[in-house]
Amino acid sequence: MASDVELTAMRHAIALSACGFGTTGPNPPVGCVVLNSRGAIVGRGYHRRKGEAHAEVRALSDAGPAARGGTAVVTLEPCNHVGVTPACRQALIDAEITRVVISLIDPTSRGDGGAAMLTAAGIDVETDVLRDETLAVLGPWLTATLRRRPYVIWAYALDDGQDDAMTAQLVRYLRASADVIAVNKVPDEGIPGGHSAAHFRLPANADFDTGLVPWLTAAYSGGARSVLLAGHGYADAIRDDLHAVDEIIIAVRRNVRVPTDATASFELVAVWPGWDWMTLHFRQHQREEM
Missing domain, CATH: 3.40.430.10 (Dihydrofolate Reductase, subunit A)
Structure with missing residues (x-):
């Protein structure tokens, strides 16, 4: 179960994700917060537009070495494919993140999703955290993508x-x-x-x-x-x-x-x-x- 610190971080990530409104299409507006091993925020990021770094990569870059052994809190499941940018799940693995808290699973995942690959890499993964709140930002994108x-x-x-x-x-x-x-x-x-x-x-x-x-x-x-x-x-x-x-x-x-x-x-x-x-x-x- 997500801790109070992680719930607060998820709400912070949701607010960050809204900064991508109106510019991310066709990609989703996503936010990410990185907590260090003591639970303090050390990195923040959001996806701005397709072709640029995803939220997880920007948050990890913001955190630097402080991300090692920490937790990534992200509004949408990290991507598992290499497209215009590298796969976010690999960036999280390379940063030695030990736990990933996810709000929504990505319905567009290709093959095994990022959550499954993170789990396979030995990272603790929790999903469906504050799902309804995240839909305030991601709901329109999800609706559009599914239909x-x-x-x-x-x-x-x-x-x-x-x-x-x-x-x-x-x-x-x-x-x-x-x-x-x-x-x-x-x-x-x-x-x-x-x-x-x-x-x-x-x-x-x-x-x-x-x-x-x-x-x-x-x-x-x-x-x-x-x-x-x-x-x-x-x-x-x-x-x-x-x-x-x-x-x-x-x-x-x-x-x-x-x-x-x-x-x-x-x-x-x-x-x-x-x-x-x-x-x-x-x-x-x-x-x-x-």
């Missing part, structure tokens, strides 16, 4: 004809969490220039002439694992494809009727009140199994 279509958030404002400014405010608040954002049918990176140009490409204009799902499939092929559609103008275009939308975020003035037609298959999960506006957060009732 091979990006996780989609549709955000818009409803007002008395002055919704553009509030939609723009929603975009500023949400865009950094998405690989791709589409405003007025024009796609852009959630964080402009944030992805590796060698491993990511934007989809074509988001006019959805052939439907939302084909456009999302193209976005996924280009490396996007999360998409933000901004503006109520998408309502007609995606009415028949609402099953492909995972979350809806609606900002409404307090004197405006709360919409219900587009959210019939969604559950209300949060309400954020403001002086003049309130923001409603809906999520699909049926989410992909992870």
Whole structure:
């Protein structure tokens, strides 16, 4: 069972992993914390973008020799394959880590996963630590990866004809969490220039002439694992494809009727009140199994 020190370190790793939002696609946002043999934090790292060091390697580099005999606490199972970068499980073995605490097992593992290989190397491995909390960051990537279509958030404002400014405010608040954002049918990176140009490409204009799902499939092929559609103008275009939308975020003035037609298959999960506006957060009732 994970110790209190390890649980605290895992929450630290989860927070670190969120630093990769909007830039890691097609890779997952992962965080890692290294504890020395006395339980003190000596290394921290997160994955920034595909082609660069993974979270474990960055945390081990930060820790240096202090990692020897210590514990690596990581949000996703260390990779076991050599791709653009070396396998993380080997980096942990070479650093003489004696224990690895993992939150989520990677469903994309090729052959035996990193956890199995670490165990075979004599390292103590514990999994499923704070799984639900880690899903706050990794959930969209996992959903997208398992169904091979990006996780989609549709955000818009409803007002008395002055919704553009509030939609723009929603975009500023949400865009950094998405690989791709589409405003007025024009796609852009959630964080402009944030992805590796060698491993990511934007989809074509988001006019959805052939439907939302084909456009999302193209976005996924280009490396996007999360998409933000901004503006109520998408309502007609995606009415028949609402099953492909995972979350809806609606900002409404307090004197405006709360919409219900587009959210019939969604559950209300949060309400954020403001002086003049309130923001409603809906999520699909049926989410992909992870």
